[in-house]
Amino acid sequence: MEYGLDKRSNALKTFNTTFIIIWLLIACFPFIWTFWGSFKVRADFFSRADWWYAISAFNTLLETGGQFTSKAYSEAWTEGEFWKASRNTIIVTVFVVSISLFLGTLGAYALSRSTERYAFWILIAALIFRAMPHITLVSGYLFPFFELQIWGILPTTIVVLVAINQPFTLWLLYSFFKTVPKELDESALIDGCSYFQAFRYIIMPVMWPGVITAGLFSLMLAYNDFTVTALLLNQENHTMVPKIQSYLGTNQHEGNLMWAVSAVVSATAPLFMLVMFFQRQVISGLTTGAVKG
Amino acid sequence: MPNKTFFWFFLPTGLAMILFIGLPIISTGIQSFYAQHDQVVKEVKKCDPFGCTVSIVVDQEATSILRDEKPLGKFNGFGTYVDRNHLAIEQISDFWKETDSFGEFINQVTNLPFYKALLFTLTYCLFVTPNVLLLGFIIALSLNAISRKIRGPLIFGTILPMIVTPLVGSLVLFWMIDAEGIIGANLQLMMEDPYLSLKSSRTLTWITIIIYGIWHHSPFAFVVFYAALQTVPQEPVEAAIIDGASRYQRIRHIVLPHIYPVVTFVALISLMDNFRVFEPIIGFSAEGSAQSLSWLIYDNLVNEEVILFGSAAATSMMTIIGIAILLAPVLIRTWKEFRTAR
Numbered sequence: 001m002e003y004g005l006d007k008r009s010n011a012l013k014t015f016n017t018t019f020i021i022i023w024l025l026i027a028c029f030p031f032i033w034t035f036w037g038s039f040k041v042r043a044d045f046f047s048r049a050d051w052w053y054a055i056s057a058f059n060t061l062l063e064t065g066g067q068f069t070s071k072a073y074s075e076a077w078t079e080g081e082f083w084k085a086s087r088n089t090i091i092v093t094v095f096v097v098s099i100s101l102f103l104g105t106l107g108a109y110a111l112s113r114s115t116e117r118y119a120f121w122i123l124i125a126a127l128i129f130r131a132m133p134h135i136t137l138v139s140g141y142l143f144p145f146f147e148l149q150i151w152g153i154l155p156t157t158i159v160v161l162v163a164i165n166q167p168f169t170l171w172l173l174y175s176f177f178k179t180v181p182k183e184l185d186e187s188a189l190i191d192g193c194s195y196f197q198a199f200r201y202i203i204m205p206v207m208w209p210g211v212i213t214a215g216l217f218s219l220m221l222a223y224n225d226f227t228v229t230a231l232l233l234n235q236e237n238h239t240m241v242p243k244i245q246s247y248l249g250t251n252q253h254e255g256n257l258m259w260a261v262s263a264v265v266s267a268t269a270p271l272f273m274l275v276m277f278f279q280r281q282v283i284s285g286l287t288t289g290a291v292k293g
Numbered sequence: 294m295p296n297k298t299f300f301w302f303f304l305p306t307g308l309a310m311i312l313f314i315g316l317p318i319i320s321t322g323i324q325s326f327y328a329q330h331d332q333v334v335k336e337v338k339k340c341d342p343f344g345c346t347v348s349i350v351v352d353q354e355a356t357s358i359l360r361d362e363k364p365l366g367k368f369n370g371f372g373t374y375v376d377r378n379h380l381a382i383e384q385i386s387d388f389w390k391e392t393d394s395f396g397e398f399i400n401q402v403t404n405l406p407f408y409k410a411l412l413f414t415l416t417y418c419l420f421v422t423p424n425v426l427l428l429g430f431i432i433a434l435s436l437n438a439i440s441r442k443i444r445g446p447l448i449f450g451t452i453l454p455m456i457v458t459p460l461v462g463s464l465v466l467f468w469m470i471d472a473e474g475i476i477g478a479n480l481q482l483m484m485e486d487p488y489l490s491l492k493s494s495r496t497l498t499w500i501t502i503i504i505y506g507i508w509h510h511s512p513f514a515f516v517v518f519y520a521a522l523q524t525v526p527q528e529p530v531e532a533a534i535i536d537g538a539s540r541y542q543r544i545r546h547i548v549l550p551h552i553y554p555v556v557t558f559v560a561l562i563s564l565m566d567n568f569r570v571f572e573p574i575i576g577f578s579a580e581g582s583a584q585s586l587s588w589l590i591y592d593n594l595v596n597e598e599v600i601l602f603g604s605a606a607a608t609s610m611m612t613i614i615g616i617a618i619l620l621a622p623v624l625i626r627t628w629k630e631f632r633t634a635r
Binding site for chain 1: 294296298299302303305306307309310312313314315316317318319320321324364365431432435436438439445447448449450451452453454456457458459460461464465466468469471473474475478479508512516519520540565568569571572575578586587590591593594595600602605606609610612613616619620624627631
């Protein structure tokens with residue numbers, strides 16, 4: 001909103017800038033600090049004696065002879081088996097994103113093109129499902145999964161995450177499909193296409209922005225999930241987030257807390273890069289859901 | 294679209310939602326009426342030269358057979374719902390009779406696990422949601438006034454707290470606020486109190502988790518408000534400026550009414566998300582002084598000896614009822630709009 005008429009006083013401008021700077025500090029500094037600290041030894045980053053050690057690297061110099069050390073990273077990735085956790089995360093994320101996009105686009109397209117009353121009720125039901133705390137669903141899964149002996153393995157978790165993700169994906173893609181004019185597929189139908197052909201060859205090619213946004217959100221859900229992965233996977237199959245929590249729990253190891261710090265940085269870095277790259281899509285996703293839903 | 298085509302298009306996603314969201318809710322409901330088996334005991338008669346003694350021991354074999362036969366446990370009806378760890382009807386009526394003042398009664402009741410968790414969950418919702426709306430709106434307004442050229446990176450920085458998972462977000466803050474972290478250590482220095490720490494006081498823990506909640510959720514409110522601000526029409530604002538409206542008046546009477554539907558949307562979503570607060574409690578290792586409903590369920594499910602399915606399910610059902618109460622006004626309004634639209 002830059003109005004020709006709207007004259008801002010200098011005091012207001014300064015105040016505004018200061019506020020933004022303070023807020024950005026609050027929002028970003030914790031991450032910068034953790035990134036910085038992950039290259040120190042534990043005695044520096046969690047210093048009882050003097051917090052300035054984290055900057056001057058007093059103990060890091062003593063223990064390793066350098067200002068920075070990547071010891072925590074190499075240990076967490078090898079000894080801590082973080083490589084396994086990240087491999088599992090990649091498997092889970094790839095499958096969850098592709099399956100939920102496949103199911104979601106089909107379902108949302110049908111919802112957006114239906115004029116029946118039940119389409120409205122399905123959307124409301126999806127909204128209610130969206131509100132369910134994941135932990136209550138997990139408490140429903142555990143017992144049947146134990147009985148069926150499908151607990152602890154990756155495919156179960158993938159299917160569960162896809163299902164949990166569907167309500168949001170449906171709403172998001174539904175509002176995107178609504179913006180694609182009906183005339184487009186209607187003319188294809190008149191020309192003799194089936195509904196599926198119209199969907200596949202006419203609608204999908206113009207839907208890429210929406211699909212990318214929905215994909216990003218599925219990715220963030222699968223990548224960030226703690227509740228489902230921590231309770232439905234066994235130790236061997238843990239993804240990154242429950243792995244980080246397991247580093248916190250076991251305190252026998254001196255280095256374990258630093259493993260957690262380096263694991264947090266390793267897990268967050270790819271996510272930040274992804275969001276930096278797709279920032280526009282993330283924001284459009286959050287707002288289409290809001291303005292139209 | 295004909296019904297048949299709709300059916301085939303919607304079948305995969307519908308099936309996924311029914312199987313993995315609908316059925317689990319029913320499964321939770323059934324489980325909540327069962328409780329884990331008691332251990333089977335048997336009397337063992339032991340005789341020695343001085344006479345015979347009868348002792349009671351746990352019959353491991355019979356217990357495990359019983360568990361295998363009926364894995365769901367024994368039927369308990371509403372027993373789990375009213376026991377000490379849930380609604381605690383009996384205890385509450387006892388407290389009512391025994392305590393002298395109302396304050397003491399409330400104090401006793403909020404020491405029961407379920408009410409303790411409910412109190413924390415509601416306090417968290419009550420403090421986080423309005424502050425998230427307010428902070429998000431202020432950030433959106435002030436970023437909107439900044440030159441378009443540098444807005445991109447600023448928005449990226451602003452949404453960082455939102456895109457990390459709550460566990461990581463709370464850990465990152467916890468490592469700074471903890472007694473050995475940069476903020477915690479400096480606070481100790483400033484207050485000249487070497488024992489000041491997050492874990493030492495319940496109030497401090499609650500405040501920290503609430504601050505975390507505001508930090509984590511504000512970016513979401515910001516993004517939605519920021520997008521809504523882009524759609525505010527220019528003419529009424531300019532007219533208001535000509536008429537001499539102050540900046541506050543313009544926001545109050547033109548901008549706010551325009552983005553009002555979005556405000557209710559953000560309030561609803563953030564209320565829903567705040568009601569399931571759980572990961573920060575683990576991240577801040579605050580189990581001792583702050584427990585939420587979701588945390589209670591998690592605690593039952595990771596129980597070492599035997600998983601307390603029934604107890605977890607009962608808490609889950611009550612959480613779902615809580616969510617239903619939160620959602621009811623919105624659903625009723627949507628229903629009315631739908632009726633009038635037809």
